[in-house]
Amino acid sequence: MKNNKLNYINRFCKDMKKYWKAYLLVLPVIIYFILFHFKPLYGIIIAFKDYRPTRGIWESPWTDNFGLKYFLEFFKSYYFLRLLRNTLRISLSCLVFGWPAPIILALLLNELKSEKFKKITQTVSYLPHFISTVIICGMVNLFVSKNGFITQFLNLFGYPEQSLLSDPNMFVPIYVISNIWAACGWGTIIYLAALSGIDGELYDAAKIDGANRWKQTLHVTLPGISGTIIIMFLLRMGSIMSIGHEKIMLLYNPGIYETADVISTYVYRSGIENFQYSYSTAVGIFNNVINFIIVTIFNKISKKVTEVGLW
Protein backbone atom coordinates (compact mmCIF):
# COMPACT_ATOMS: atom_id res chain seq x y z
CA MET A 1 0.00 0.00 0.00
CA LYS A 2 2.67 2.44 1.08
CA ASN A 3 4.81 1.33 -1.78
CA ASN A 4 1.99 2.05 -4.20
CA LYS A 5 1.60 5.55 -2.90
CA LEU A 6 5.30 6.28 -3.17
CA ASN A 7 5.26 4.82 -6.62
CA TYR A 8 2.43 7.12 -7.62
CA ILE A 9 4.15 10.22 -6.25
CA ASN A 10 7.26 9.17 -8.09
CA ARG A 11 5.43 8.77 -11.35
CA PHE A 12 3.54 12.00 -10.76
CA CYS A 13 6.78 13.96 -10.35
CA LYS A 14 8.25 12.40 -13.47
CA ASP A 15 5.09 13.15 -15.42
CA MET A 16 5.07 16.76 -14.25
CA LYS A 17 8.73 17.19 -15.03
CA LYS A 18 8.34 15.88 -18.53
CA TYR A 19 4.96 17.37 -19.43
CA TRP A 20 4.67 20.55 -17.38
CA LYS A 21 4.44 22.58 -20.54
CA ALA A 22 1.53 20.46 -21.77
CA TYR A 23 -0.28 20.92 -18.46
CA LEU A 24 0.39 24.64 -18.62
CA LEU A 25 -1.17 24.74 -22.08
CA VAL A 26 -4.29 22.94 -20.97
CA LEU A 27 -4.69 24.99 -17.79
CA PRO A 28 -6.91 27.69 -19.36
CA VAL A 29 -9.16 24.92 -20.68
CA ILE A 30 -9.48 23.36 -17.23
CA ILE A 31 -10.23 26.74 -15.68
CA TYR A 32 -12.83 27.37 -18.37
CA PHE A 33 -14.61 24.08 -17.68
CA ILE A 34 -14.58 24.68 -13.94
CA LEU A 35 -15.88 28.25 -14.18
CA PHE A 36 -18.49 27.83 -16.88
CA HIS A 37 -19.56 24.19 -16.58
CA PHE A 38 -18.87 22.79 -13.12
CA LYS A 39 -19.75 25.91 -11.18
CA PRO A 40 -23.27 26.04 -12.69
CA LEU A 41 -23.54 22.31 -11.94
CA TYR A 42 -22.92 23.09 -8.30
CA GLY A 43 -25.56 25.80 -8.72
CA ILE A 44 -28.32 23.27 -9.32
CA ILE A 45 -28.58 22.67 -5.57
CA ILE A 46 -30.66 25.84 -5.41
CA ALA A 47 -33.50 23.68 -6.71
CA PHE A 48 -33.50 22.04 -3.29
CA LYS A 49 -33.17 25.34 -1.43
CA ASP A 50 -35.04 28.58 -1.02
CA TYR A 51 -32.47 30.58 -2.90
CA ARG A 52 -32.09 34.21 -1.97
CA PRO A 53 -29.52 36.11 -4.04
CA THR A 54 -28.51 38.19 -1.01
CA ARG A 55 -27.63 35.10 1.06
CA GLY A 56 -25.87 33.15 -1.66
CA ILE A 57 -26.26 29.49 -2.55
CA TRP A 58 -24.66 28.01 0.55
CA GLU A 59 -26.45 30.12 3.15
CA SER A 60 -29.93 29.78 1.65
CA PRO A 61 -32.18 27.40 3.67
CA TRP A 62 -33.16 23.94 2.44
CA THR A 63 -36.80 23.60 1.41
CA ASP A 64 -39.44 21.36 3.02
CA ASN A 65 -40.16 17.78 1.99
CA PHE A 66 -36.46 16.86 2.04
CA GLY A 67 -35.69 19.72 -0.35
CA LEU A 68 -38.24 18.54 -2.88
CA LYS A 69 -40.78 21.32 -2.30
CA TYR A 70 -40.33 22.92 -5.70
CA PHE A 71 -40.40 19.61 -7.56
CA LEU A 72 -43.71 18.71 -5.90
CA GLU A 73 -45.03 22.18 -6.59
CA PHE A 74 -44.27 21.70 -10.28
CA PHE A 75 -45.79 18.21 -10.49
CA LYS A 76 -48.97 19.42 -8.85
CA SER A 77 -49.25 22.59 -10.90
CA TYR A 78 -51.60 23.11 -13.81
CA TYR A 79 -48.59 23.65 -16.06
CA PHE A 80 -47.00 20.24 -15.63
CA LEU A 81 -49.28 18.25 -17.92
CA ARG A 82 -49.69 21.09 -20.37
CA LEU A 83 -45.93 21.52 -20.80
CA LEU A 84 -45.35 17.80 -21.08
CA ARG A 85 -48.11 17.48 -23.67
CA ASN A 86 -46.91 20.47 -25.73
CA THR A 87 -43.26 19.41 -25.62
CA LEU A 88 -44.10 15.89 -26.78
CA ARG A 89 -46.60 17.04 -29.38
CA ILE A 90 -44.20 19.50 -30.99
CA SER A 91 -41.19 17.22 -31.02
CA LEU A 92 -43.13 14.16 -32.20
CA SER A 93 -44.64 16.22 -35.03
CA CYS A 94 -41.15 17.36 -35.96
CA LEU A 95 -39.99 13.75 -35.89
CA VAL A 96 -42.85 12.31 -37.95
CA PHE A 97 -42.69 14.98 -40.66
CA GLY A 98 -39.16 16.34 -40.35
CA TRP A 99 -37.23 13.08 -40.26
CA PRO A 100 -38.48 11.53 -43.55
CA ALA A 101 -38.43 14.83 -45.49
CA PRO A 102 -34.66 15.01 -46.17
CA ILE A 103 -34.56 11.27 -46.90
CA ILE A 104 -37.22 11.61 -49.60
CA LEU A 105 -35.56 14.72 -51.01
CA ALA A 106 -32.17 12.99 -51.09
CA LEU A 107 -33.63 9.96 -52.89
CA LEU A 108 -35.32 12.18 -55.47
CA LEU A 109 -32.15 14.23 -55.95
CA ASN A 110 -30.27 10.99 -56.47
CA GLU A 111 -32.63 9.98 -59.29
CA LEU A 112 -32.08 13.22 -61.24
CA LYS A 113 -30.30 12.54 -64.52
CA SER A 114 -28.87 16.02 -65.03
CA GLU A 115 -25.95 16.74 -62.70
CA LYS A 116 -26.31 20.45 -63.33
CA PHE A 117 -29.97 20.56 -62.35
CA LYS A 118 -29.15 18.52 -59.25
CA LYS A 119 -26.47 21.05 -58.28
CA ILE A 120 -28.84 23.98 -58.74
CA THR A 121 -31.58 22.33 -56.67
CA GLN A 122 -29.10 21.57 -53.90
CA THR A 123 -27.66 25.07 -53.83
CA VAL A 124 -31.08 26.70 -53.64
CA SER A 125 -32.45 24.29 -51.05
CA TYR A 126 -29.41 24.79 -48.76
CA LEU A 127 -30.06 28.53 -48.71
CA PRO A 128 -32.48 28.72 -45.74
CA HIS A 129 -29.89 26.98 -43.55
CA PHE A 130 -27.72 30.08 -43.70
CA ILE A 131 -30.37 32.49 -42.51
CA SER A 132 -30.44 33.24 -38.79
CA THR A 133 -33.31 32.06 -36.60
CA VAL A 134 -34.28 35.64 -35.85
CA ILE A 135 -34.73 36.42 -39.54
CA ILE A 136 -36.53 33.16 -40.33
CA CYS A 137 -39.00 33.70 -37.51
CA GLY A 138 -39.34 37.35 -38.51
CA MET A 139 -40.27 36.24 -42.01
CA VAL A 140 -42.72 33.65 -40.67
CA ASN A 141 -44.33 36.30 -38.45
CA LEU A 142 -44.80 38.62 -41.42
CA PHE A 143 -46.11 35.92 -43.77
CA VAL A 144 -48.74 34.67 -41.33
CA SER A 145 -49.78 38.08 -40.04
CA LYS A 146 -53.23 39.42 -40.87
CA ASN A 147 -52.03 40.76 -44.24
CA GLY A 148 -49.33 38.15 -44.83
CA PHE A 149 -49.38 36.19 -48.06
CA ILE A 150 -49.87 32.80 -46.40
CA THR A 151 -52.88 34.09 -44.46
CA GLN A 152 -54.27 35.62 -47.65
CA PHE A 153 -53.86 32.29 -49.39
CA LEU A 154 -55.78 30.52 -46.62
CA ASN A 155 -58.46 33.21 -46.80
CA LEU A 156 -59.33 31.83 -50.23
CA PHE A 157 -60.41 28.63 -48.48
CA GLY A 158 -62.52 30.44 -45.95
CA TYR A 159 -59.99 30.91 -43.16
CA PRO A 160 -60.90 34.05 -41.15
CA GLU A 161 -58.85 37.21 -41.64
CA GLN A 162 -56.64 37.01 -38.58
CA SER A 163 -53.00 36.33 -37.79
CA LEU A 164 -52.36 32.59 -37.89
CA LEU A 165 -50.24 32.90 -34.77
CA SER A 166 -53.24 34.06 -32.77
CA ASP A 167 -54.87 30.69 -33.44
CA PRO A 168 -53.70 27.99 -30.96
CA ASN A 169 -54.37 25.23 -33.51
CA MET A 170 -51.98 26.77 -36.01
CA PHE A 171 -48.84 26.93 -33.87
CA VAL A 172 -47.64 23.34 -34.27
CA PRO A 173 -48.10 23.29 -38.08
CA ILE A 174 -46.32 26.64 -38.40
CA TYR A 175 -43.45 25.48 -36.21
CA VAL A 176 -43.06 22.14 -37.98
CA ILE A 177 -43.39 23.48 -41.53
CA SER A 178 -40.97 26.35 -40.96
CA ASN A 179 -38.53 23.86 -39.41
CA ILE A 180 -38.73 21.61 -42.44
CA TRP A 181 -38.39 24.58 -44.76
CA ALA A 182 -35.25 25.73 -42.95
CA ALA A 183 -33.57 22.35 -42.45
CA CYS A 184 -34.72 19.87 -45.09
CA GLY A 185 -32.34 20.84 -47.89
CA TRP A 186 -29.30 20.93 -45.65
CA GLY A 187 -30.39 17.66 -44.02
CA THR A 188 -29.97 15.84 -47.34
CA ILE A 189 -26.17 16.21 -47.25
CA ILE A 190 -25.62 13.32 -44.87
CA TYR A 191 -27.92 11.02 -46.89
CA LEU A 192 -26.37 12.06 -50.21
CA ALA A 193 -22.98 11.17 -48.77
CA ALA A 194 -24.31 7.76 -47.75
CA LEU A 195 -25.83 7.31 -51.21
CA SER A 196 -22.56 8.07 -52.93
CA GLY A 197 -20.96 5.31 -50.87
CA ILE A 198 -23.13 2.57 -52.36
CA ASP A 199 -21.21 0.24 -54.66
CA GLY A 200 -22.22 0.80 -58.30
CA GLU A 201 -21.84 -2.93 -59.04
CA LEU A 202 -24.87 -3.63 -56.88
CA TYR A 203 -26.99 -1.63 -59.30
CA ASP A 204 -25.51 -3.44 -62.30
CA ALA A 205 -26.28 -6.78 -60.71
CA ALA A 206 -29.84 -5.67 -59.95
CA LYS A 207 -30.30 -4.55 -63.57
CA ILE A 208 -29.13 -7.92 -64.86
CA ASP A 209 -31.69 -9.53 -62.58
CA GLY A 210 -34.30 -7.39 -64.32
CA ALA A 211 -35.02 -4.93 -61.51
CA ASN A 212 -36.56 -1.64 -62.60
CA ARG A 213 -35.70 1.68 -60.92
CA TRP A 214 -38.33 1.31 -58.24
CA LYS A 215 -37.10 -2.19 -57.39
CA GLN A 216 -33.50 -0.93 -57.39
CA THR A 217 -34.43 1.81 -54.95
CA LEU A 218 -36.22 -0.69 -52.74
CA HIS A 219 -33.56 -3.40 -52.74
CA VAL A 220 -30.26 -1.58 -53.26
CA THR A 221 -30.57 2.10 -52.38
CA LEU A 222 -32.63 1.92 -49.21
CA PRO A 223 -30.65 -0.93 -47.61
CA GLY A 224 -27.50 1.00 -48.54
CA ILE A 225 -28.46 4.03 -46.47
CA SER A 226 -30.47 2.28 -43.77
CA GLY A 227 -27.67 2.70 -41.22
CA THR A 228 -27.69 6.48 -41.64
CA ILE A 229 -31.50 6.57 -41.57
CA ILE A 230 -31.61 4.65 -38.29
CA ILE A 231 -28.89 6.74 -36.64
CA MET A 232 -30.64 9.97 -37.58
CA PHE A 233 -33.91 8.59 -36.22
CA LEU A 234 -32.33 7.59 -32.92
CA LEU A 235 -30.57 10.95 -32.61
CA ARG A 236 -33.92 12.68 -32.99
CA MET A 237 -35.62 10.30 -30.56
CA GLY A 238 -32.88 11.02 -28.03
CA SER A 239 -33.65 14.72 -28.08
CA ILE A 240 -37.41 14.34 -27.97
CA MET A 241 -37.76 16.13 -24.64
CA SER A 242 -35.31 18.93 -25.38
CA ILE A 243 -36.94 21.46 -27.67
CA GLY A 244 -34.90 24.64 -27.68
CA HIS A 245 -36.51 27.78 -26.35
CA GLU A 246 -35.15 30.21 -28.94
CA LYS A 247 -37.37 29.51 -31.91
CA ILE A 248 -40.51 29.11 -29.83
CA MET A 249 -39.81 32.38 -28.04
CA LEU A 250 -39.58 34.11 -31.41
CA LEU A 251 -42.91 32.74 -32.58
CA TYR A 252 -45.30 32.41 -29.66
CA ASN A 253 -47.38 34.92 -27.72
CA PRO A 254 -49.39 34.72 -24.48
CA GLY A 255 -52.59 34.06 -26.44
CA ILE A 256 -51.37 30.64 -27.61
CA TYR A 257 -49.38 29.39 -24.60
CA GLU A 258 -52.02 26.68 -24.43
CA THR A 259 -50.35 24.86 -27.35
CA ALA A 260 -47.02 26.65 -27.77
CA ASP A 261 -45.46 26.77 -24.32
CA VAL A 262 -42.84 24.06 -23.72
CA ILE A 263 -40.65 23.21 -20.74
CA SER A 264 -37.66 25.32 -21.81
CA THR A 265 -39.73 28.44 -22.49
CA TYR A 266 -41.50 27.99 -19.17
CA VAL A 267 -38.16 27.75 -17.39
CA TYR A 268 -37.13 31.00 -19.09
CA ARG A 269 -40.27 32.87 -18.07
CA SER A 270 -40.48 31.66 -14.49
CA GLY A 271 -36.74 31.98 -13.88
CA ILE A 272 -35.47 34.98 -15.76
CA GLU A 273 -38.63 37.06 -16.11
CA ASN A 274 -40.27 36.23 -12.76
CA PHE A 275 -37.13 35.60 -10.63
CA GLN A 276 -38.38 32.23 -9.30
CA TYR A 277 -34.83 30.89 -9.43
CA SER A 278 -35.24 27.80 -7.26
CA TYR A 279 -38.52 26.71 -8.81
CA SER A 280 -37.36 27.12 -12.41
CA THR A 281 -34.10 25.30 -11.66
CA ALA A 282 -36.17 22.39 -10.32
CA VAL A 283 -38.21 22.34 -13.55
CA GLY A 284 -34.96 22.40 -15.54
CA ILE A 285 -33.52 19.50 -13.53
CA PHE A 286 -36.66 17.45 -14.11
CA ASN A 287 -36.26 18.03 -17.84
CA ASN A 288 -32.54 17.18 -17.79
CA VAL A 289 -33.09 13.93 -15.89
CA ILE A 290 -35.77 12.79 -18.34
CA ASN A 291 -33.49 13.77 -21.22
CA PHE A 292 -30.60 11.82 -19.82
CA ILE A 293 -32.71 8.70 -19.39
CA ILE A 294 -34.05 8.96 -22.94
CA VAL A 295 -30.62 9.54 -24.46
CA THR A 296 -29.20 6.57 -22.54
CA ILE A 297 -32.01 4.28 -23.69
CA PHE A 298 -31.68 5.26 -27.33
CA ASN A 299 -27.92 5.00 -27.20
CA LYS A 300 -28.29 1.41 -25.96
CA ILE A 301 -30.76 0.64 -28.75
CA SER A 302 -28.47 2.25 -31.29
CA LYS A 303 -25.54 0.13 -30.14
CA LYS A 304 -27.60 -3.02 -30.48
CA VAL A 305 -29.07 -2.18 -33.88
CA THR A 306 -26.13 -0.67 -35.70
CA GLU A 307 -23.15 -1.63 -33.59
CA VAL A 308 -22.27 2.06 -33.56
CA GLY A 309 -23.15 3.96 -30.42
CA LEU A 310 -24.02 7.60 -30.53
CA TRP A 311 -21.44 8.28 -27.85
Next chain:
Amino acid sequence: MKKRITGGMIFDAFNIFIMLMVIVASAYPFLYVVVASFSDPTELARHQGILLMPLQPFTLEAYKMTFQLPQLLTGYINTIFYVVVGVAVNLIMTTLGAYFLSMDGPMHKNIVAFMVIFTMYFSGGMIPSYLNIKDLGLMDSRWALILPGAISVTNMVILRTAFQNVPSSLREAAEIDGATIIQVLFKVMLPLVKSTLAVLVLYYGVAHWNAWFEASIYLIDKDKYPVQLIVQQLLSSLNVTEDIGDLVQYVELIRYAIIVVTTAPILVLYPFLQKHFAKGVMIGALKG
Protein backbone atom coordinates in the same frame (compact mmCIF):
# COMPACT_ATOMS: atom_id res chain seq x y z
CA MET B 1 -39.60 6.94 -85.14
CA LYS B 2 -41.83 7.40 -82.13
CA LYS B 3 -40.46 6.59 -78.69
CA ARG B 4 -42.68 4.73 -76.31
CA ILE B 5 -43.52 6.57 -73.12
CA THR B 6 -42.31 4.41 -70.27
CA GLY B 7 -42.99 4.53 -66.54
CA GLY B 8 -39.45 5.73 -66.02
CA MET B 9 -40.01 8.76 -68.22
CA ILE B 10 -43.19 9.69 -66.38
CA PHE B 11 -41.28 9.40 -63.13
CA ASP B 12 -38.45 11.60 -64.44
CA ALA B 13 -40.88 14.30 -65.50
CA PHE B 14 -42.66 14.11 -62.17
CA ASN B 15 -39.34 14.23 -60.32
CA ILE B 16 -38.19 17.33 -62.20
CA PHE B 17 -41.53 18.96 -61.39
CA ILE B 18 -41.11 18.17 -57.66
CA MET B 19 -37.57 19.58 -57.70
CA LEU B 20 -38.82 22.76 -59.36
CA MET B 21 -41.36 23.05 -56.55
CA VAL B 22 -38.56 22.62 -53.99
CA ILE B 23 -36.60 25.40 -55.67
CA VAL B 24 -39.64 27.69 -55.70
CA ALA B 25 -40.49 26.90 -52.07
CA SER B 26 -36.91 27.59 -50.96
CA ALA B 27 -36.41 30.80 -52.91
CA TYR B 28 -39.85 32.41 -53.17
CA PRO B 29 -40.06 33.66 -49.55
CA PHE B 30 -36.81 35.59 -50.07
CA LEU B 31 -38.01 36.97 -53.38
CA TYR B 32 -41.28 37.99 -51.75
CA VAL B 33 -39.50 39.86 -48.96
CA VAL B 34 -37.35 41.79 -51.44
CA VAL B 35 -40.23 42.62 -53.76
CA ALA B 36 -42.56 43.57 -50.90
CA SER B 37 -39.99 45.95 -49.44
CA PHE B 38 -40.13 48.07 -52.63
CA SER B 39 -43.90 47.90 -53.10
CA ASP B 40 -46.53 50.51 -52.39
CA PRO B 41 -47.85 49.70 -48.87
CA THR B 42 -51.56 50.15 -49.57
CA GLU B 43 -51.35 48.09 -52.75
CA LEU B 44 -49.41 45.41 -50.87
CA ALA B 45 -52.08 45.12 -48.19
CA ARG B 46 -54.73 44.68 -50.88
CA HIS B 47 -52.74 42.36 -53.12
CA GLN B 48 -53.59 38.68 -53.27
CA GLY B 49 -51.74 35.90 -55.02
CA ILE B 50 -48.21 35.58 -56.31
CA LEU B 51 -45.94 38.59 -56.19
CA LEU B 52 -43.04 38.72 -58.63
CA MET B 53 -42.54 42.45 -59.29
CA PRO B 54 -42.80 45.41 -56.90
CA LEU B 55 -46.33 46.80 -56.88
CA GLN B 56 -46.49 50.29 -58.40
CA PRO B 57 -45.85 52.98 -57.34
CA PHE B 58 -42.37 51.72 -56.57
CA THR B 59 -41.02 53.17 -53.32
CA LEU B 60 -37.68 53.51 -51.54
CA GLU B 61 -39.28 55.05 -48.47
CA ALA B 62 -38.80 51.92 -46.32
CA TYR B 63 -35.06 51.85 -47.03
CA LYS B 64 -34.70 55.56 -46.29
CA MET B 65 -36.29 54.91 -42.90
CA THR B 66 -34.31 51.73 -42.28
CA PHE B 67 -30.97 53.39 -42.91
CA GLN B 68 -31.93 56.12 -40.48
CA LEU B 69 -32.28 53.64 -37.61
CA PRO B 70 -29.06 54.24 -35.70
CA GLN B 71 -29.26 50.95 -33.75
CA LEU B 72 -28.82 48.90 -36.90
CA LEU B 73 -25.35 50.23 -37.63
CA THR B 74 -24.23 49.94 -33.99
CA GLY B 75 -25.58 46.40 -33.97
CA TYR B 76 -23.60 45.52 -37.06
CA ILE B 77 -20.38 46.87 -35.59
CA ASN B 78 -21.02 44.98 -32.35
CA THR B 79 -21.69 41.76 -34.22
CA ILE B 80 -18.42 42.12 -36.13
CA PHE B 81 -16.67 42.49 -32.78
CA TYR B 82 -18.40 39.40 -31.33
CA VAL B 83 -17.64 37.33 -34.41
CA VAL B 84 -13.97 38.34 -34.68
CA VAL B 85 -13.01 38.28 -30.99
CA GLY B 86 -15.34 35.36 -30.24
CA VAL B 87 -13.91 33.16 -32.99
CA ALA B 88 -10.35 34.05 -31.93
CA VAL B 89 -11.08 32.97 -28.34
CA ASN B 90 -12.87 29.85 -29.62
CA LEU B 91 -9.92 28.83 -31.77
CA ILE B 92 -7.28 29.39 -29.10
CA MET B 93 -9.18 27.49 -26.41
CA THR B 94 -10.30 24.68 -28.72
CA THR B 95 -6.75 24.23 -30.01
CA LEU B 96 -5.27 24.07 -26.50
CA GLY B 97 -7.79 21.47 -25.37
CA ALA B 98 -7.65 19.38 -28.54
CA TYR B 99 -3.84 19.39 -28.64
CA PHE B 100 -3.55 18.19 -25.06
CA LEU B 101 -6.14 15.46 -25.62
CA SER B 102 -4.31 14.29 -28.75
CA MET B 103 -1.05 13.67 -26.85
CA ASP B 104 -0.10 10.17 -25.78
CA GLY B 105 2.20 10.92 -22.88
CA PRO B 106 0.59 12.90 -20.05
CA MET B 107 -0.54 10.71 -17.17
CA HIS B 108 -3.58 12.79 -16.26
CA LYS B 109 -4.99 13.07 -19.75
CA ASN B 110 -7.96 10.89 -18.82
CA ILE B 111 -9.00 13.19 -16.02
CA VAL B 112 -9.24 16.11 -18.46
CA ALA B 113 -11.02 13.93 -21.03
CA PHE B 114 -13.51 12.82 -18.41
CA MET B 115 -14.17 16.41 -17.37
CA VAL B 116 -14.91 17.38 -20.95
CA ILE B 117 -17.20 14.45 -21.71
CA PHE B 118 -19.01 14.78 -18.41
CA THR B 119 -20.13 18.29 -19.28
CA MET B 120 -21.61 17.03 -22.54
CA TYR B 121 -24.23 15.05 -20.65
CA PHE B 122 -24.70 17.00 -17.46
CA SER B 123 -25.18 20.73 -17.48
CA GLY B 124 -26.53 23.18 -14.98
CA GLY B 125 -29.23 24.38 -17.33
CA MET B 126 -30.45 27.85 -18.10
CA ILE B 127 -31.01 29.32 -14.65
CA PRO B 128 -27.84 28.14 -12.85
CA SER B 129 -25.82 29.29 -15.86
CA TYR B 130 -27.52 32.66 -15.74
CA LEU B 131 -26.87 33.03 -12.01
CA ASN B 132 -23.27 31.96 -12.60
CA ILE B 133 -22.75 34.79 -15.08
CA LYS B 134 -24.20 37.20 -12.53
CA ASP B 135 -21.96 35.75 -9.84
CA LEU B 136 -18.85 36.13 -12.00
CA GLY B 137 -19.69 39.80 -12.52
CA LEU B 138 -20.10 39.39 -16.27
CA MET B 139 -23.57 40.97 -16.39
CA ASP B 140 -23.77 43.65 -19.06
CA SER B 141 -20.27 42.76 -20.21
CA ARG B 142 -19.40 41.89 -23.79
CA TRP B 143 -17.42 38.95 -22.42
CA ALA B 144 -20.68 37.31 -21.33
CA LEU B 145 -21.30 36.57 -25.01
CA ILE B 146 -17.81 35.28 -25.66
CA LEU B 147 -16.47 33.36 -22.66
CA PRO B 148 -19.31 30.96 -21.69
CA GLY B 149 -19.27 29.33 -25.13
CA ALA B 150 -15.50 29.47 -25.58
CA ILE B 151 -15.31 25.74 -26.33
CA SER B 152 -17.80 23.56 -28.16
CA VAL B 153 -16.98 19.99 -27.20
CA THR B 154 -18.07 18.65 -30.58
CA ASN B 155 -15.69 21.01 -32.36
CA MET B 156 -12.90 20.11 -29.96
CA VAL B 157 -13.40 16.41 -30.72
CA ILE B 158 -13.24 17.18 -34.47
CA LEU B 159 -9.94 19.03 -34.02
CA ARG B 160 -8.50 16.37 -31.71
CA THR B 161 -9.21 13.74 -34.36
CA ALA B 162 -7.46 15.91 -36.95
CA PHE B 163 -4.40 16.18 -34.66
CA GLN B 164 -4.39 12.44 -34.10
CA ASN B 165 -4.45 11.85 -37.84
CA VAL B 166 -1.12 13.65 -38.24
CA PRO B 167 1.48 10.87 -38.58
CA SER B 168 3.19 10.46 -35.21
CA SER B 169 6.57 10.17 -36.96
CA LEU B 170 6.38 13.89 -37.77
CA ARG B 171 5.84 14.75 -34.12
CA GLU B 172 8.62 12.46 -32.95
CA ALA B 173 11.07 13.75 -35.54
CA ALA B 174 10.49 17.31 -34.37
CA GLU B 175 10.91 16.23 -30.74
CA ILE B 176 14.22 14.51 -31.52
CA ASP B 177 15.38 17.75 -33.14
CA GLY B 178 14.76 19.38 -29.79
CA ALA B 179 11.47 21.11 -30.46
CA THR B 180 9.38 21.86 -27.38
CA ILE B 181 5.70 20.90 -27.12
CA ILE B 182 4.72 24.45 -28.02
CA GLN B 183 7.01 24.54 -31.05
CA VAL B 184 5.58 21.22 -32.23
CA LEU B 185 2.10 22.69 -32.01
CA PHE B 186 2.88 25.80 -34.05
CA LYS B 187 5.45 24.45 -36.50
CA VAL B 188 4.18 20.93 -37.15
CA MET B 189 0.59 20.39 -36.08
CA LEU B 190 -1.30 23.57 -36.88
CA PRO B 191 -0.09 23.92 -40.48
CA LEU B 192 -1.24 20.35 -41.13
CA VAL B 193 -4.81 20.80 -39.87
CA LYS B 194 -5.51 24.07 -41.69
CA SER B 195 -8.61 22.75 -43.47
CA THR B 196 -10.17 21.59 -40.20
CA LEU B 197 -9.40 24.96 -38.64
CA ALA B 198 -11.17 26.67 -41.55
CA VAL B 199 -14.26 24.56 -40.92
CA LEU B 200 -14.18 25.45 -37.22
CA VAL B 201 -13.92 29.15 -38.07
CA LEU B 202 -17.10 28.79 -40.10
CA TYR B 203 -18.95 26.81 -37.41
CA TYR B 204 -18.03 29.17 -34.60
CA GLY B 205 -18.48 32.24 -36.79
CA VAL B 206 -22.03 31.33 -37.77
CA ALA B 207 -22.92 30.56 -34.16
CA HIS B 208 -21.78 34.05 -33.09
CA TRP B 209 -23.53 35.66 -36.04
CA ASN B 210 -26.84 33.98 -35.16
CA ALA B 211 -26.72 34.46 -31.39
CA TRP B 212 -29.32 36.76 -29.83
CA PHE B 213 -30.75 35.01 -26.77
CA GLU B 214 -27.67 35.28 -24.54
CA ALA B 215 -27.40 38.95 -25.42
CA SER B 216 -31.04 39.46 -24.47
CA ILE B 217 -30.54 38.08 -20.96
CA TYR B 218 -26.98 39.20 -20.19
CA LEU B 219 -26.79 42.67 -21.76
CA ILE B 220 -28.54 45.75 -20.41
CA ASP B 221 -26.82 48.51 -22.36
CA LYS B 222 -28.38 48.68 -25.83
CA ASP B 223 -25.14 50.00 -27.32
CA LYS B 224 -23.66 46.52 -26.85
CA TYR B 225 -26.48 44.60 -28.58
CA PRO B 226 -25.55 42.42 -31.56
CA VAL B 227 -27.47 43.02 -34.76
CA GLN B 228 -29.67 39.91 -34.40
CA LEU B 229 -31.08 41.14 -31.10
CA ILE B 230 -31.66 44.61 -32.55
CA VAL B 231 -33.51 43.06 -35.47
CA GLN B 232 -35.53 40.84 -33.17
CA GLN B 233 -36.63 43.85 -31.15
CA LEU B 234 -37.34 45.98 -34.21
CA LEU B 235 -39.41 43.24 -35.82
CA SER B 236 -41.44 42.40 -32.74
CA SER B 237 -42.13 45.90 -31.52
CA LEU B 238 -41.28 48.54 -34.04
CA ASN B 239 -42.10 51.59 -31.97
CA VAL B 240 -44.11 53.68 -34.35
CA THR B 241 -43.93 57.07 -32.76
CA GLU B 242 -40.37 56.85 -31.54
CA ASP B 243 -38.59 55.14 -34.41
CA ILE B 244 -40.40 56.09 -37.58
CA GLY B 245 -42.46 59.15 -36.81
CA ASP B 246 -45.79 59.37 -38.56
CA LEU B 247 -45.13 56.92 -41.38
CA VAL B 248 -47.52 54.36 -39.93
CA GLN B 249 -48.43 52.78 -43.22
CA TYR B 250 -44.79 51.91 -43.81
CA VAL B 251 -44.37 49.69 -40.71
CA GLU B 252 -44.74 46.41 -42.59
CA LEU B 253 -42.53 47.67 -45.39
CA ILE B 254 -39.82 48.70 -42.97
CA ARG B 255 -39.89 45.22 -41.45
CA TYR B 256 -39.32 43.73 -44.90
CA ALA B 257 -36.55 46.24 -45.57
CA ILE B 258 -34.84 45.40 -42.25
CA ILE B 259 -34.86 41.72 -43.20
CA VAL B 260 -33.35 42.52 -46.60
CA VAL B 261 -30.65 44.76 -45.17
CA THR B 262 -29.53 42.26 -42.50
CA THR B 263 -29.68 39.22 -44.77
CA ALA B 264 -27.98 40.75 -47.79
CA PRO B 265 -24.38 40.26 -46.54
CA ILE B 266 -25.03 36.54 -45.99
CA LEU B 267 -26.59 36.16 -49.41
CA VAL B 268 -23.56 37.82 -50.99
CA LEU B 269 -21.20 35.46 -49.16
CA TYR B 270 -23.47 32.46 -49.69
CA PRO B 271 -22.06 30.94 -52.89
CA PHE B 272 -18.60 31.01 -51.34
CA LEU B 273 -19.65 29.72 -47.91
CA GLN B 274 -21.89 26.97 -49.22
CA LYS B 275 -19.05 24.94 -50.70
CA HIS B 276 -16.96 25.04 -47.54
CA PHE B 277 -19.89 24.31 -45.27
CA ALA B 278 -20.94 21.23 -47.18
CA LYS B 279 -17.36 19.97 -46.93
CA GLY B 280 -17.36 20.84 -43.23
CA VAL B 281 -20.46 18.81 -42.53
CA MET B 282 -18.73 15.80 -43.97
CA ILE B 283 -15.59 16.36 -41.90
CA GLY B 284 -17.78 16.58 -38.83
CA ALA B 285 -19.79 13.52 -39.74
CA LEU B 286 -16.87 11.31 -40.70
CA LYS B 287 -14.39 12.25 -38.04
CA GLY B 288 -16.62 13.21 -35.16
